Amino acid sequence: xNKDEQQLxxxxxxxxxxxxxxxxxxxxxxxxxxxxxxxxxxxxxxxTPRGWHKCHSVIGLENQVNSVFVGRxxxxxxxxxxxxxxxxxxxxxxxxxxxxxxxxxxxxxGEGVDSFDRFIYIHGTPDSTRLGxxxxxGCIRMNNAQIMELSCWVTTNTLVYIE
Numbered sequence: 635x636n637k638d639e640q641q642l643x644x645x646x647x648x649x650x651x652x653x654x655x656x657x658x659x660x661x662x663x664x665x666x667x668x669x670x671x672x673x674x675x676x677x678x679x680x681x682t683p684r685g686w687h688k689c690h691s692v693i694g695l696e697n698q699v700n701s702v703f704v705g706r707x708x709x710x711x712x713x714x715x716x717x718x719x720x721x722x723x724x725x726x727x728x729x730x731x732x733x734x735x736x737x738x739x740x741x742x743x744g745e746g747v748d749s750f751d752r753f754i755y756i757h758g759t760p761d762s763t764r765l766g767x768x769x770x771x772g773c774i775r776m777n778n779a780q781i782m783e784l785s786c787w788v789t790t791n792t793l794v795y796i797e
Contacts, residue, residue, distance in 0.1 A: 640656070640657065640791070640793070641654070641655065641656050641787070641788065641789065641791070641792040641793070642654070642655045642656075642792070642793050642794075642795065643655075643689075643756075643788070643792060643793070643794040643795070644794075644795050644797075645666065645668070645682075645774055645794065645795070645796045645797070646797060647668045647669075647672075647673050647682055647684075647768070647796065647797060648797070650665060650666055650667060650668065650765070650766045650767060650768065651663065651664065651665060651666065652664045652665075652666045652756075652774070652776070654784070654787065661787070662783070662784065662787065664776055664777070664780050664784070665765040665766045665777070666756075666765060666766075666774050666775060666776055667759070667763065667764070667765050667766070667767060667768060667769045667770050667774070667775040668682040668768055668770055668773075668774055668775075668796075669681045669682040669768055669770050669771065669772045669773075670768050670769050670770065670771070671768075671771075671772075672768065673796075675736075675741060675742050675747040675749075676746060676747060677746050677747065677748070677751070677752055679772070680771045680772050681772055682754075682770070682772055682773070682774065682796060683736060683741075683742045683747070683749045683752070683754055683772070683796060684741070684742070684796050684797060685736065685737070685738045685741050685742045685795070685796065686736075686737040686738055686742075686793065686794070686795055687734040687735060687736050687737055687742065687749055687754075687793070687794040687795070687796065688734070688735050688737055688790070688791070688792065688793055688794065689732050689733070689734065689735075689788045689789065689790055689791075689792040689794060690733045690734060690735040690750060690790065691732075691733045691790065692730065692731070692732050692733075692785050692788060693706050693730065693731040693732075693733065694708065694729060694730045694731055694785075695730070695785060695786075697729065697730075698712065699728075699729050699758075699778050699779070699782065700712050700713040700714075700728050700729060700758075700760075700778060701713075701728060701729055702717070702726065702727070702728060703727045703728070703731055703757075704727070706731060706733070706753075713726060713728050713760055715762075718760065725770075725771050726759060726760050726763075727755065727757045727758070727759075727773075728757065728758035728759060728760065728778060728781075729757070729758030729778045729781050729782060730757065730758055730781045730782060730784075730785040731755045731756075731757045732755060732756040732757070732781075732784065732785060732788060733750070733753075733754075733755050734749050734750070734754045734755065734756065734794060735749060735750045736748060736749035736750060736754075737793075752772065753773075754772055754773055754774075755773045755774070756773065756774040756776060756781065756784065756794075757773055757774070757775065757776070757781060758775075758776060758777070758778040758781040758782075759775040759776065759777075759778070761777070761778065763775060765777060774796075
């Protein structure tokens, strides 16, 4: 990808918004939900890590909307309200996973703070989940139709800045 085509995702934890740029032009804007515990990089904090990241991989491109993932693997389940009642404690990771890799040593990369090792994603969430307010366990939650759109837009060169 040439420099003029560079993609950038900017996530505002204050505004609970994601804006996506290509070649310095605004292309996409989404309402999201970041961590209920706020921002922070420490392992087991359940906080959303700040700073520069890149999209490491996209998981689930072949799956249908509301496919349920555990450990980045499709369980064979399709999310429904009935399934949610059966497993009320699950943190629902649905439809697509964009796995993030931290780029700043000591901040979001390396021992005790590594976004990749913490399994920080941008992922789909049940349609009943309120977006626009913090609520995740550290990841960035999105509407399912929008995570499908974003998953087709990103590449492994896409930079992500979280503030």
